[in-house]
Amino acid sequence: MNKLLKNKILLLTGAGSGLGRSTALLAAQEGAKLVLGDRDNKSGHKTVGLVKEIGGEAVFLKTDVTKSEDIKALIGKALATYGRIDCAVNNAGVEGERNRTGDYGEAEWRRVIDINLTGVFLCMKYELPEMVKAGGGAIVNIGSTASIGGVATMPAYVASKHAVLGLTRTTAMDYGEHNIRVNIIFPGSFRTPMSERLFGVDTIEEAVKPLTPMRRLAKADEVAESIVWLCSDRSSWVSGSGLSVDGAKRAG
């Protein structure tokens, strides 16, 4: 059977940890050639090593998604190495501090919005012209159940993830005529360093189970599957969509 991402050039941010690393590994297994960015140099290079261990191909550039110069350099690296970008996964994100709106730090608010929302905007701003030139592409933005519902004490995170949903829908409308699909996924909680920081390494399983109709904590690989599918030509008529990947957490 053909690999889902055979010969696709896939750019991915936040590649050094959690969902980014899992997606890189799954995409490589499915035949993609990877251009990886993360603000953390060491963990990004570690992901490249893991991709190569399974026989995949990847290059890495230290990239802070709040800096347009970094994003332009990452895209430049993709073009210099592979000549085009077919797919982009805008995954880098932070959870931010936990506080009610009235107590939320102004600087922290701006930091979370800058990374989670402006970072996705900047990535798409520079990815899209290259995809237009290439005659098409697929973008997957990483939302959350927090894109479609509230989460107590996480106002900046929830606001940023709601906003990425609107940005995704609008961009899909504007670029459909260029054969570019733009989608967002809404994962529930799955085990990564981020969710372990939020729920505790040893307590995450028990914390998440009661909130999840399927009564378990997901693995990052299970979420990565949906991203790979949305990047692939097998989802050719899916654009402007939000896909819940959450064990029915937001059912109904």
Ligand SMILES: NC(=O)c1ccc[n+]([C@@H]2O[C@H](COP(=O)([O-])OP(=O)(O)OC[C@H]3O[C@@H](n4cnc5c(N)ncnc54)[C@H](O)[C@@H]3O)[C@@H](O)[C@H]2O)c1
């Ligand atoms: N873990 C969950 O339960 C969960 C649930 C829903 C959505 N998500 C979303 O999935 C995405 C990945 O989260 P994760 O759980 O893998 O988190 P994580 O903290 O394990 O990994 C995030 C990665 O992003 C990188 N990063 C952070 N800020 C960056 C910046 N400014 N520029 C470049 N890279 C940066 C970090 O260095 C890290 O490698 C995020 O967008 C997150 O909001 C996670």
